[in-house]
Amino acid sequence: MTASNLNIVVHINEQLLNVYDDKDLLKSYAVCTAKNGVGEQMGSECTPRGAHVIRAKIGDREPLGRVFVGRRSTGEIYQIDDLKKQSDRDWILTRILWLSGLEKGKNRSGSVDTMRRYIYIHGAPDELVRKTPSSHGCIRMFNEDVIELFELIAVGTRVSIVE
Template structure:
């Protein structure tokens, strides 16, 4: 894992010349503002059951400015299961869910977020990257539009695959 001494890349959306993402916790939506800025794309999401918050081990979704630090899963099949950001070779199904009822399913794609605000979502006790805050797929049976996650931003699998194809590392993410 990178140390805190590694400088983050400069976010590529500062001037509006690249895609940017805004996550609205109250509305439970993720909006992508594409490079061409002609229109936006909105997706329903599910954020933390515990609400907003930045503290380590809080189970909350961190607020503020972030960027996509890493993207994981390009090319794996829809509904592929990840554990510790590695595909397990499994594809999610109702049978698999019954076999492993305790799993917090991370499926299809992962966009790993890194905070940009020192002391708020970056640094000791509040670091979004070290908290493993992702935008990721979840079983399509899980409700969207209602807070249910452990801190991450959950999306429908087809939606997270679509989003993944439209962004790149460095894309800014504002969570409000």
């Protein structure tokens, strides 16, 4: 198994992210996608469909629960009480895998550009990863799972997001 053989499929309806080594299922993770469902438009807060690639990996060696704002570490570590105090905050924790669309006019360029929409696979408070769509468009994962995925895949890994 090499990182170049790996690919990811996010199944919106099942709220699962599967990692494949060629066609063999290697890992399966629970995820949480957008509360607003699927869609590609800028400002929709929907999870985009189609073919993507991991454009950047952010957060290498950061501790579990590290808080990110604008893809930068704040130096904070998330605590359960933080969610109670700031329940409307879009918590981005631990690791970020920044997605870039590959299909011009569908999820790349103009008002449908996944990367310009800042759509990530990222860690989130465990309470927010409950296999019920509730994100603002990103794909949320349990923090320990996103660390494992981050170590497993490389920049350039293909990601298909399907219903």
